[in-house]
Amino acid sequence: DGGITQSPKYLFRKEGQNVTLSCEQNLNHDAMYWYRQDPGQGLRLIYYSQIVNDFQKGDIAEGYSVSREKKESFPLTVTSAQKNPTAFYLCASSRRGPQKETQYFGPGTRLLVL
């Protein structure tokens, strides 16, 4: 079955620790995205990538980093510089830029700070 997988489902971070969230898709999509969702809020774009080896900052990129070495994978690292990382993180992909190309989402990762 084609789709987007995110792991882990829950992730716990200690103070000063970097953690990496995984996102993999087998839809052969070119574009991939990372969003953050806080309780009662909409989605805010962290980073996005239209093609392999290229990515752009979204609205809240500070404290996060990404890589896009393979078309199928777009991991997100939450660094120690992100002071309030507790949130729900959603990964998405689309065939190209999302105008006329629907974004499909993974099941999400909940990040909690210990």
Next chain:
Amino acid sequence: AQKITQTQPGMFVQEKEAVTLDCTYDTSDPSYGLFWYKQPSSGEMIFLIYQGSYDQQNATEGRYSLNFQKARKSANLVISASQLGDSAMYFCAMSPSTLGRLYFGRGTQLTVWP
């Protein structure tokens, strides 16, 4: 600046009745796409319906229809014959053609009661 506004934090509807969820948007881009997503309590974002800014007819997908009024910059979602399983958060999103990304509203929590 791109902006999506959903003015209804919560809506209630009785089973089998129709309900309209409001969405207005602001963009200077003449070409754009409009999307609606459903987010159940599990967290995953489910694509519902898409409307292009140059589409002549309003989009429909089963029980979902999009009431697109371009001059008023509104893209309301109409759900007909509501079901208990429709209870969820609903997000409106817009994709300007020049930017290759989505902008989300803050969402409307829909509750369907028997």
